[in-house]
Amino acid sequence: MVEALTIVLGVGVVRGWRSTLIGAGSAFVLLAVLVAALGPALSHIPIDALRLVVGALLLAFGLQWLRKAILRSSGFVALHDEDVAFRSEREQAAAAGTDMRAGLDWYSFTVAFKGVLLEGLEVVFIVISFGTAQDALGPAAAGAAAAFVVVVAAGVLAQGPLSRVPENTIKFAVGLLLTSFGCFWGAEGAGVDWPGDEVSLLGVIAFFVVLSFALVRLLGRRRVALNARGAEA
């Protein structure tokens, strides 16, 4: 969401707000339609099969986030900088030519549409996964909507990109939760009875928290050793 806001702000500031907001709004409507259409459709699938598929997808998706967050925290991948992204977006928006279609600045419309749609698909995926696996699509969608309102309000108040948001920390936490829930539901869907039922989810989360911090520490040491070797050479 923070990245989508940066794209919309970067384009809107340089090229004007009308086409940019129509593009962002169109993507938002499409995402809402996806949740409204896919959520109830998925609820007809037997819960064990659904949890197996949702668990597998959450694991694949969550591990991508967790992997990236661990590599960023240990210094092997650069942290995402919203100020740099904002400047780059502004420069590209200023350099792009003018192409009017259907009364809209086509560049602003398409960039805002794509940015919100692609970033929003991650949110839709999480909302549908959690909502259908727990039979609570409404609260899951409401939670995402609340996060959206908070991000937009923060962007309006800051009048710029949300560069002070600890993005990697948030992604680390989300990656941990997606991985843990994916592991829990995936195993349940495969027929496992967790010892202690849902209480064991806390154990799964704790296990991945400890593992992730251990990996950050190990890789951090490796990074320091590599830097020292590089300085000596």
Place this chain on the structure above:
Amino acid sequence: MRYIRSFGLFWWDFIVGDDWRVALGVGVALALTALLTHDGVNAWWLLPIAVALLLADSVRRASRS
């Protein structure tokens, strides 16, 4: 054809991401868990261990490349 390819690449990147071995490993671990539970073994421990090994191996390889 180009659009179909782009569409496929987008979903591959969205779900599988940078390391296909992790996605494949998750699939194999889930299949093994299902097989073991089908044979009467409550293999709740298999998936967390498999995921831990896959994650550790993935970040180790990424840090070496």
